[in-house]
Amino acid sequence: MPHPDEKYEKDRLSFTKAYMDQLIASQQSGQEALKKRQEDALAKLDFKDSSLRYQEMLSHANFMKMSKDQLETLIKLRNKPYFARIDFHRREKPEREMFYIGKTSLFDRETQYPIILDWRSPLANVYYEGRLGEVSYEAHGETYEGDVSLKRQYQIEEGELIDFRDIDITTKDDLLQESLSQNAENRLTEIVATIQEEQNQVIRADLRKPIIVQGAAGSGKTTIALHRISYFLYTMREIFKPEELLILAPNRLFIQYISEVLPELGVQRSKQTTFAGFVKEVTGIDWPVVSQHDVLMKVMEGENSDASIELWTAGYKGSREFKDLLNRYIQEVKKSYRIREDFRLAGFKIKSAKAVNRLFHKEYDYFPYEVRVQKIKAVLQSELLRKKKQILAKVAEKYDQELDKALYGLKDPAKRKIRVSFLITKKEEKLKEIKKESRSAVSRYMKQFPKVKLMEIYKQLYTEDVFNSLIDGKCEELEQLRQKTEQHLKNKKLFSEDLAALLYIQTFLTGIEKEYQAKKIVIDEAQDYTFLEIYSLRRAFQTDLFTIVGDLAQGIYRYRGLQNWQVLSDGVFRKVNYHTLQKTYRTTVEIMSLANELLSSMSEDLPKAEPVVRHGNLPTFIPKDRWKKTFLKQLEELKADGMKSFAIVTKTKKEAALVEEELQGIPTEFVQLDEQEEMNDYLILPAYLAKGLEFDVVYLFCHSYHYVQQEIDIKLLYVAMTRPLHQLFMVGNQAEDFLLDRINSDLYTTLES
Numbered sequence: 001m002p003h004p005d006e007k008y009e010k011d012r013l014s015f016t017k018a019y020m021d022q023l024i025a026s027q028q029s030g031q032e033a034l035k036k037r038q039e040d041a042l043a044k045l046d047f048k049d050s051s052l053r054y055q056e057m058l059s060h061a062n063f064m065k066m067s068k069d070q071l072e073t074l075i076k077l078r079n080k081p082y083f084a085r086i087d088f089h090r091r092e093k094p095e096r097e098m099f100y101i102g103k104t105s106l107f108d109r110e111t112q113y114p115i116i117l118d119w120r121s122p123l124a125n126v127y128y129e130g131r132l133g134e135v136s137y138e139a140h141g142e143t144y145e146g147d148v149s150l151k152r153q154y155q156i157e158e159g160e161l162i163d164f165r166d167i168d169i170t171t172k173d174d175l176l177q178e179s180l181s182q183n184a185e186n187r188l189t190e191i192v193a194t195i196q197e198e199q200n201q202v203i204r205a206d207l208r209k210p211i212i213v214q215g216a217a218g219s220g221k222t223t224i225a226l227h228r229i230s231y232f233l234y235t236m237r238e239i240f241k242p243e244e245l246l247i248l249a250p251n252r253l254f255i256q257y258i259s260e261v262l263p264e265l266g267v268q269r270s271k272q273t274t275f276a277g278f279v280k281e282v283t284g285i286d287w288p289v290v291s292q293h294d295v296l297m298k299v300m301e302g303e304n305s306d307a308s309i310e311l312w313t314a315g316y317k318g319s320r321e322f323k324d325l326l327n328r329y330i331q332e333v334k335k336s337y338r339i340r341e342d343f344r345l346a347g348f349k350i351k352s353a354k355a356v357n358r359l360f361h362k363e364y365d366y367f368p369y370e371v372r373v374q375k376i377k378a379v380l381q382s383e384l385l386r387k388k389k390q391i392l393a394k395v396a397e398k399y400d401q402e403l404d405k406a407l408y409g410l411k412d413p414a415k416r417k418i419r420v421s422f423l424i425t426k427k428e429e430k431l432k433e434i435k436k437e438s439r440s441a442v443s444r445y446m447k448q449f450p451k452v453k454l455m456e457i458y459k460q461l462y463t464e465d466v467f468n469s470l471i472d473g474k475c476e477e478l479e480q481l482r483q484k485t486e487q488h489l490k491n492k493k494l495f496s497e498d499l500a501a502l503l504y505i506q507t508f509l510t511g512i513e514k515e516y517q518a519k520k521i522v523i524d525e526a527q528d529y530t531f532l533e534i535y536s537l538r539r540a541f542q543t544d545l546f547t548i549v550g551d552l553a554q555g556i557y558r559y560r561g562l563q564n565w566q567v568l569s570d571g572v573f574r575k576v577n578y579h580t581l582q583k584t585y586r587t588t589v590e591i592m593s594l595a596n597e598l599l600s601s602m603s604e605d606l607p608k609a610e611p612v613v614r615h616g617n618l619p620t621f622i623p624k625d626r627w628k629k630t631f632l633k634q635l636e637e638l639k640a641d642g643m644k645s646f647a648i649v650t651k652t653k654k655e656a657a658l659v660e661e662e663l664q665g666i667p668t669e670f671v672q673l674d675e676q677e678e679m680n681d682y683l684i685l686p687a688y689l690a691k692g693l694e695f696d697v698v699y700l701f702c703h704s705y706h707y708v709q710q711e712i713d714i715k716l717l718y719v720a721m722t723r724p725l726h727q728l729f730m731v732g733n734q735a736e737d738f739l740l741d742r743i744n745s746d747l748y749t750t751l752e753s
């Protein structure tokens with residue numbers, strides 16, 4: 001039986017589309033064409049009750065001025081103008097009102113009637129939060145109360161209303177279920193229609209405070225972080241521009257992956273880069289960097305004879321202790337800026353050394369050194385200008401007195417003449433000399449301030465004398481760290497952990513240039529950052545507006561990364577808002593149960609994910625010899641089932657290359673992916689690169705490199721296992737390759753021949 005509101009909803013959608021068309025046409029064509037269009041639109045519409053009101057509103061559309069961006073958004077949204085509706089009776093209003101919620105708002109010009117309400121608006125919060133019944137929301141510092149009597153979701157495709165349904169306390173979110181059962185494009189999508197309550201709380205949490213989100217694999221951290229930016233830009237649109245936002249992602253692949261969702265959310269103009277990319281740009285140091293991925297892979301591939309010291313070094317260089325050491329060093333560097341000479345002109349003191357030092361070390365303390373030097377230069381210049389006249393007058397007066405003495409004291413006219421002319425010449429010369437001296441006095445004086453280069457300063461740190469003077473007692477590991485880094489720097493190479501130190505020192509020396517300044521920073525996969533990386537960013541930007549999301553269970557760089565979130569709330573930020581996201585939306589109950597069981601086999605107590613109820617096949621172990629025979633056929637079957645994106649995920653980079661060889665002779669589209677390459681639907685990649693991404697079907701592959709029972713392997717395996725949306729296969733020589741021997745055998749199946 002058709003829904004009683006079906007006609008009404010169809011009319012409402014037709015009207016909204018007609019209104020949008022009218023608006024689009026009014027921006028694009030002349031008035032004549034417009035009038036014609038409007039008549040056509042009206043003729044086509046078959047409204048009854050609300051026709052008058054609708055017609056009136058349609059005529060207003062002609063007069064609305066829009067920006068190019070607004071127009072583009074409108075055109076994009078024309079075929080899906082809204083996704084939900086709420087009926088809300090605000091306490092002080094005479095009757096209930098209907099609000100249609102979409103990706104951007106649209107108001108009738110004359111009446112201000114909201115034809116579409118932006119999902120980020122305060123009132124739309126009512127849709128995401130709370131249930132039916134009594135609710136309240138805040139806007140412009142006021143709290144409004146009222147009653148929600150209806151929440152309705154729409155499925156609109158190509159501008160046609162396909163279906164709609166009401167949500168109440170008992171019905172589960174069908175729209176969410178439906179959206180989760182869809183396929184993974186190789187891009188992230190927006191989820192405004194199905195944002196869940198716990199996610200909404202993160203998106204709308206106090207925008208002025210830093211926020212840390214611990215979220216399980218697939219809980220929507222990346223998605224939510226991007227939606228929070230969108231919400232931030234909407235709410236703070238008067239104050240912040242998208243260009244002032246910085247998104248830090250783990251690699252270029254990931255940036256590609258999120259790029260699709262950015263325009264949808266109106267966030268495309270924010271800066272997106274990696275931590276290493278950012279520091280290289282800011283410091284202008286473009287030396288090759290041994291990344292944490294290189295180190296991890298070398299360790300995993302067993303190619304590192306002194307792995308333990310390398311990992312220890314990376315850990316130390318990311319630590320609080322290293323930050324303290326850098327602080328002591330920076331204090332030493334600062335001492336070189338202590339000057340001894342007074343600033344004088346023609347012997348007259350203009351500013352004492354003590355006063356200049358006070359400016360540098362006290363009053364301008366909060367500026368970077370070079371900025372302080374520039375400020376002192378400006379002060380000296382203006383004082384010189386002010387005092388120069390007095391000095392010239394004093395010197396002239398001294399000569400004039402001498403002249404008087406000569407004129408009236410010397411009796412002998414010849415002698416007097418010689419003396420007077422001598423004094424006049426001398427006076428002129430002296431005044432000229434002072435004027436000349438004054439022109440270069442400041443710059444000459446400023447030479448006392450050392451001209452420092454960031455890399456020189458950094459290299460200096462690792463010289464034996466300097467380094468040893470900064471540490472308490474000798475320590476074997478520290479000495480190795482010093483020597484290795486010194487050598488590395490000599491060869492013009494960096495370890496990725498050097499970058500945070502360079503950024504940190506740079507903020508003291510020159511600060512961050514304006515073009516690189518950001519006012520809000522979003523960090524994804526934050527568990528892989530070192531303490532010092534986040535600390536140096538906080539110091540560089542001087543802001544608390546950080547959104548930090550990550551998952552400790554996926555901390556595959558734990559030797560350097562964060563062990564817990566508390567180090568950030570204790571040591572970097574004040575008053576952090578901490579949230580957790582437990583529910584996971586990506587994968588099925590079956591896949592998540594296996595991944596969770598794997599995590600439980602570790603002694604560390606890590607947060608587990610709770611899958612939103614969506615069932616699928618059991619993860620399947622496929623013996624390698626059988627796999628080759630069945631792979632192509634299976635692939636065809638999966639494709640026929642609607643699976644679109646596939647990945648073969650290996651433990652190491654080398655193994656990824658081996659898979660490519662392994663697949664030779666089997667005609668597939670799979671390609672091995674490097675960090676710099678374009679994403680596609682058939683990828684072979686190591687687990688560290690797959691982190692953060694998702695695919696419909698994932699094959700874990702072990703041939704030469706299998707997972708063993710140790711923390712780093714378990715985490716890598718966990719990352720790999722949590723990538724698929726629908727199906728997980730494990731291809732190896734034996735089930736033990738994936739630690740399945742430690743796992744309840746009900747949680748997976750084995751492909752029999």
Ligand SMILES: Nc1ncnc2c1ncn2[C@@H]1O[C@H](COP(=O)(O)OP(=O)(O)OP(=O)(O)O)[C@@H](O)[C@H]1O
Binds near residue numbers: 189691
């Ligand atoms: N409320 C939601 N409605 C629909 N889909 C959602 C919702 N929340 C998350 N998803 C989907 O779940 C998947 C995982 O999201 P996302 O990649 O943001 O998670 P994550 O926490 O960053 O994962 P990981 O830590 O594993 O990288 C994505 O496909 C996303 O679209």
